[in-house]
Amino acid sequence: GAVVSQHPSWVICKSGTSVKIECRSLDFQATTMFWYRQFPKQSLMLMATSNEGSKATYEQGVEKDKFLINHASLTLSTLTVTSAHPEDSSFYICSASLRRDPYEQYFGPGTRLTVT
Amino acid sequence: GQNIDQPTEMTATEGAIVQINCTYQTSGFNGLFWYQQHAGEAPTFLSYNVLDGLEEKGRFSSFLSRSKGYSYLLLKELQMKDSASYLCAVRPAAGNKLTFGGGTRVLVKP
Numbered sequence: 095g096a097v098v099s100q101h102p103s104w105v106i107c108k109s110g111t112s113v114k115i116e117c118r119s120l121d122f123q124a125t126t127m128f129w130y131r132q133f134p135k136q137s138l139m140l141m142a143t144s145n146e147g148s149k150a151t152y153e154q155g156v157e158k159d160k161f162l163i164n165h166a167s168l169t170l171s172t173l174t175v176t177s178a179h180p181e182d183s184s185f186y187i188c189s190a191s192l193r194r195d196p197y198e199q200y201f202g203p204g205t206r207l208t209v210t
Numbered sequence: 211g212q213n214i215d216q217p218t219e220m221t222a223t224e225g226a227i228v229q230i231n232c233t234y235q236t237s238g239f240n241g242l243f244w245y246q247q248h249a250g251e252a253p254t255f256l257s258y259n260v261l262d263g264l265e266e267k268g269r270f271s272s273f274l275s276r277s278k279g280y281s282y283l284l285l286k287e288l289q290m291k292d293s294a295s296y297l298c299a300v301r302p303a304a305g306n307k308l309t310f311g312g313g314t315r316v317l318v319k320p
Binding site: 137138187206 | 243245250251252253254255258297306307308309310311312313315
């Protein structure tokens with residue numbers, strides 16, 4: 095149980111276009127979903143926390159108008175990278191958590207975004 | 211603020227033991243996680259410590275000392291497939307978001 099999927103697994107887009115990444119909890123309802131970004135040979139950096147039906151909470155330094163997060167249901171959250179630039183190229187990972195102790199996060203397989 | 215430190219890289223021999231240290235200074239503490247991450251893949255959960263002491267799970271063990279702000283992950287009987295990055299993450303007292311350390315890349319050699 096506790097499987098999280100992401101779609102697409104990889105995407106290449108042109109500079110200036112927008113890209114949407116989906117994160118789904120397949121066999122459970124996720125009270126909270128998290129979006130991370132990971133650059134090569136670096137650790138995960140939390141971008142934002144989203145709860146179903148409410149606005150996402152962004153970490154300091156993350157542009158909320160550039161990285162749009164929609165958490166429309168308890169099983170789906172989307173991250174849209176708007177007006178993508180080459181520096182947005184990264185590995186984007188989502189995770190989901192249940193309302194239970196120890197609030198373990200279940201990670202999706204990640205989405206590799208390359209902006210040309 | 212949050213500060214979590216781990217060594218950047220470690221090398222060990224197949225069949226040996228490796229200990230990965232993690233020190234943290236955070237504004238609150240409500241648990242420490244260890245994750246394994248292979249290149250290009252998502253992290254997978256290894257262990258969780260919230261009380262002081264040693265948690266053993268097969269070949270992997272994790273230790274926590276809250277008074278010292280210190281944890282380690284012990285990998286025994288190393289296998290080639292254990293070559294990966296190991297991430298230490300702390301959950302602050304409020305909420306359930308995690309703050310990750312920089313990760314330790316472990317290379318297992320034959």
